[in-house]
Amino acid sequence: MRPETTPASLRQRLAWWMIPAWAVILTVTAVWSYKSAMSAVNHAYDRSLTTAIKAIAENTHATEGRVIADIPYSAMDLFDDEVQERIFYAIIGADGKLLTGYEDLVPPPLLRLSGEPATTDSRFRDHDVRLAAMKKRLFDPELENGDTVTIVFAETIEARTHLALQLFFGGLRWQILLIVSCGVLIVFALSRTFRPLLALCESIRKRDAEDLTPVPEGGVPSEVLPLIAAINVHIGRLGRMLEARRRFLADAAHQIRTPLAVLGAQAEYGERQADPEEMRQTLSSMRNSIQSTKRMANQMLTLARAEQANGLIQEHSRIDLVDLVREVTGDFALLALDRQIELAFENDTPRIDFDGSPVMLREMVSNLVDNALRYTPAGGHVTVMLRGDAEGIGLRVCDDGPGIAPAEREAVFKRFYRILGSGNSEGSGLGLSIVREVCLAHGGSIRLDDGPSGRGLCVDIRLKAD
Template sequence: MAVKRSVSLRRRVAVWLLPSLLVLLLINAVLSYLGALAAVNRAYDRSLTASIQSIAEQVHSLEGTISVNVPYSAFEVFDEGMQERIFYAVLGPNGSLVTGYDDLVPPDGLVDDGPLRIFDSQYRGEGVRVGAIKKRLYDPALEGGDAATIVFAETTESRVTLARELFFDSLRRQLLLVVLGAVVLVFVMTSAFRPLLELREAIRRRDEEDLTPIVADGAPSEVRPLIDAINHHTERLSGMLAARRRFLADAAHQIRTPLAVLSTQAEYGLRLDDLTEIRHAFKSQLGTIRSTRRMADQMLALSHAESVDRSVEGLQAVDVSRLAREVAGELVPVALRKRIDLAFEDGGEAVVAGNLQMLRELTANLLDNAIRYSPPDTQVVIATGVTPDRVALCVSDQGPGIPPAERGKVFQRFYRILGQDKAPGSGLGLAIVREIVLAHGGSITLDAGADGRGLMVLAEFPRAQSAA
């Protein structure tokens, strides 16, 4: 079986955050370089514009002849330290070269006395920044028009170099910010996880039997739901352990008496010589063993009912009417031996969401108690009923009943009503019933039977959807 490696939150945050920062840095670096290049172009384009305008001012035409006096100032606008190469051309209206480089071609679409056009291009195998403009000369003797075209180009090494310097300067600052951000991130994560580490140490230092709730003071709000869930689970575990301790204490107390009786009966049987008396001693031992076994079975049933902590496991749709009919049929022989009339009143389909075995134990305990405490020639009735939201199970008998003052006590474990000690039983039946009812979200009440005689036990449960 493969063992899953534990995942560190620090590592997970770092794995997701740092690459994301690097990607953002890369995108920002590209945008920064493009921005730096655009800023450099804006600055250098001013010089380019000034050069073209100074040349255009020196272009004139007289009687069809174009004259150009390229001023030295057109080249002085560029820094002396620049390593750029400069190219220019002045073209007549018909495209003929007046002065400059004959292979420096102007762009299409220039308008007479229109705005200056500046663009990137290639000239003689290298990148250049080109500016072009058309100037009207107002000489009717010119052929093909009266506008001259001035083209000025410069290489872009200085522009690119300056843009790179600006870019790397910005990139260094950004990298410094990323490093500082990573340091802050480590510090913040260490500070953020410190309460969790303190909580871990507090839990580790606890005694193994300390099931008190974990104090959430100082813990991050994101961890509080987890702490609440742990506290809820610890509370349930504490209740279950308390029930187990009570069960063991009660079992040790209650089992001591039948074991002492069995020991006495065995010692008495060893001293007997008469076979009839020996058989009678064995019969007494068998009765004690059966009573002890029943008590053990009931104690286990009670332990199971208590351990669910009001949360029934193994939920399924159970028809209480059908279940009551089946249990009543199983106990008919017991009722007949005591000459008790066992009746069943069917209230129709009565479906609850519950644990079938636990509900069967509840029904069997109610009927068994009713038969056990009823005198011969009486009647025990088990009935079911349904309302829009409740399902009722009612068992009534004609026995001695339970006085109103005792009805709240009989749900205690091993409680026996004074004067009824002769009836066989362990005092666990109604305790089991109550735990099962509460585990199913129901309620149980005790009252006098019909005509004030006997006892009526009414258990009610939330109604579920009809069984499929």
């Protein structure tokens, strides 16, 4: 079994991002610093170099067609004796022949020469050198092939490189110190920044198991507020789910206690009877009580599943509502026939596709039809109508029973609410509660109206079309 790896902390992730960035920045600044140091050193040393070549140029002149070059010692004295540099020079005539100096010391082809010294980096006899070159006109008409000479002067760059490295490492130390200081400040800032989060984590860890109050949003960074808001939304869901559980347990305990007490009394009464007929009547009453209790328990479980807080209603699939409503209506055909009630199904669309929970939608339609049949007298009518258009889907179940007074129509959606004098003791008061929960969970609405002829009740449900 592979050991679980510990997720990287925000500090570690930030370090993994910042260390390469700092390395790149340090590399770029180091290259730039070295080039800047070398440029500054060249600028300083080039003054001596150009002064030396000008001194040579001043002592170069022509007499009676001959070029005389007198290399002054002052040109060499311009360089520090402590610096062990090699110096090279050459004076080249207008015809390209060497007049004095090193024969193979020539200016680079790309170096543009004029009456002022031009400097560049070059290579001479396996040495990296700094080279200066210039042209000088001697104004002697007796000179053959022209009166212009080229003066070249070069020195090795060990001293320049040594000084540039000293400047570079001096600046680099400050750059490293700056980056390290920034790193320390960032670590300190992160510690200060994460302190409210750690305090928040500790407060949540110390919470009581029953404490589902929202997490306070004060004192935390704005970037964390969306996370706190999401946690509070989840806490709200948990609170609603736990409240639904408590409500279900309280309702179950309250509603089942009475039927169980009745069953116990009926059993005790039956035990005292010696007449078989009385015992049969007692057993028949117990059976009716058991069936009523069973129906109530089933409806309570269905209602618990239908509540949005439990999440079971969210198990959706693509279904055909026409087939579902027709099938459920057909399941009640024998019951309607037995009670001498005309049950009809009407629809204007051969197929209505809908994304929902088949089990819960079937339970919703079953409760609507069952309620209508329970409260409709013999000879009455129950009509199930399904309509679909671009605006939505309409499900309407109408009966011509006693109906519900307008003042009672909102209250009947409450759990276990029974209308006094309804004349039906078989119901549990949960049917319309289940219908409303399923309807709301599917984004629909429900309304109670009078029957078509002003008598009875119509339950009108509207669902959003996909």
